[in-house]
Amino acid sequence: MPKLEFWYDFASTYSYLSAMRIEALAAAAGVEIAYRPFLLGPIFKAQGLDTSPFVLNPVKGEYMARDIARIATNRGLAFHVPEPFPAHSLLAARIGMIAEEEGWIGAFTRAVFDAEFAGRANIAAPETIAQAVAGLGHDPAQVLARAGSDAVKSALRSRSEAAAGKGIFGAPTFISEDGELFWGDDRLEQALAWTGRIDNRPG
Amino acid sequence: MPKLEFWYDFASTYSYLSAMRIEALAAAAGVEIAYRPFLLGPIFKAQGLDTSPFVLNPVKGEYMARDIARIATNRGLAFHVPEPFPAHSLLAARIGMIAEEEGWIGAFTRAVFDAEFAGRANIAAPETIAQAVAGLGHDPAQVLARAGSDAVKSALRSRSEAAAGKGIFGAPTFISEDGELFWGDDRLEQALAWTGRIDNRPG
Numbered sequence: 001m002p003k004l005e006f007w008y009d010f011a012s013t014y015s016y017l018s019a020m021r022i023e024a025l026a027a028a029a030g031v032e033i034a035y036r037p038f039l040l041g042p043i044f045k046a047q048g049l050d051t052s053p054f055v056l057n058p059v060k061g062e063y064m065a066r067d068i069a070r071i072a073t074n075r076g077l078a079f080h081v082p083e084p085f086p087a088h089s090l091l092a093a094r095i096g097m098i099a100e101e102e103g104w105i106g107a108f109t110r111a112v113f114d115a116e117f118a119g120r121a122n123i124a125a126p127e128t129i130a131q132a133v134a135g136l137g138h139d140p141a142q143v144l145a146r147a148g149s150d151a152v153k154s155a156l157r158s159r160s161e162a163a164a165g166k167g168i169f170g171a172p173t174f175i176s177e178d179g180e181l182f183w184g185d186d187r188l189e190q191a192l193a194w195t196g197r198i199d200n201r202p203g
Numbered sequence: 204m205p206k207l208e209f210w211y212d213f214a215s216t217y218s219y220l221s222a223m224r225i226e227a228l229a230a231a232a233g234v235e236i237a238y239r240p241f242l243l244g245p246i247f248k249a250q251g252l253d254t255s256p257f258v259l260n261p262v263k264g265e266y267m268a269r270d271i272a273r274i275a276t277n278r279g280l281a282f283h284v285p286e287p288f289p290a291h292s293l294l295a296a297r298i299g300m301i302a303e304e305e306g307w308i309g310a311f312t313r314a315v316f317d318a319e320f321a322g323r324a325n326i327a328a329p330e331t332i333a334q335a336v337a338g339l340g341h342d343p344a345q346v347l348a349r350a351g352s353d354a355v356k357s358a359l360r361s362r363s364e365a366a367a368g369k370g371i372f373g374a375p376t377f378i379s380e381d382g383e384l385f386w387g388d389d390r391l392e393q394a395l396a397w398t399g400r401i402d403n404r405p406g
Binding site: 047057059060062063066067070167169170181182183184186187190 | 250260262263265266269270273370372373384385386387389390393
């Protein structure tokens with residue numbers, strides 16, 4: 001089955017929209033999703049921005065909240081803008097690296113996004129993440145301890161560097177096996193169609 | 204018939220995508236389009252940017268060119284990135300103000316965008332604009348002379364100030380009669396659906 005990489009930051013509002021629908025759309029398109037949590041912060045820093053563009057440009061930030069509220073309503077999803085915004089996503093991303101390795105990244109991603117954008121939980125709080133981990137049948141104490149290890153820290157740093165190397169400048173970003181890059185929840189259908197076609201090419 | 208305002212800058216690549224399809228989609232939705240040419244430059248300046256975000260962030264600019272090329276191909280449209288980018292759209296916008304007043308703005312808008320993004324013409328050159336004007340059966344010498352009048356200059360300045368006042372931060376932007384703002388070619392269908400619904404509300 002052809003694979004599509006889904007690159008996202010746990011603080012990203014538009015990534016929430018994609019995470020909550022990507023599995024259903026991917027199944028319909030015959031595509032497998034490879035979850036790639038990363039940190040947007042270093043990428044924004046390299047662009048000379050010290051926080052989210054939605055904070056630096058409040059008019060755009062206000063529009064984003066309205067845009068997502070409209071889309072979320074159409075999709076039957078709850079949505080609120082976290083406070084503070086953007087949420088501090090480092091802990092979630094580190095645990096995402098573990099979940100990816102152990103094969104429970106899809107469910108973990110949905111649990112964290114749901115807690116953050118629907119449940120109004122603070123994803124920087126270890127309790128929030130522990131609850132998500134426990135809800136998936138894993139041992140929160142063990143997983144949280146591992147999140148502080150040098151190996152996990154370093155894996156996440158490499159992941160975020162890889163994102164920059166691939167030309168990623170925002171989230172969500174979808175990358176096909178032949179290196180085609182699609183940015184934004186509104187390009188998810190296009191990314192899946194592109195990826196599905198790879199499989200149908202003559203051998 | 205409910206109206207939808209279509210705010211655009213003649214240098215805007217995503218506005219090109221919208222201009223070439225908006226009439227067909229609007230007719231299908233039972234919506235009338237009110238063309239609102241304006242200048243993005245002053246809005247970017249107010250954000251602290253001295254040119255297009257696609258120039259300031261070359262990685263994003265490169266992505267934009269690829270994103271539009273993919274979409275244009277799907278829609279059977281030609282597309283190239285003008286040189287220099289962004290094009291200098293002041294003259295086209297001033298004549299847009301005249302065309303809007305005289306009722307030939309839709310056709311003029313398509314002619315200019317087609318010349319710029321398909322025909323590789325420089326829209327800052329009076330010859331390019333004169334050709335578009337003549338192609339629509341108007342007298343280029345007369346129209347170009349009027350474009351230099353204080354009345355037209357001032358009307359365009361007011362228009363661009365009005366854009367900022369409405370919370371516009373990019374182009375294309377669509378605004379419904381009840382003040383709902385949609386940004387980007389990828390929100391055109393949503394804007395038309397929203398606007399069409401206004402007409403169906405109980406009186």
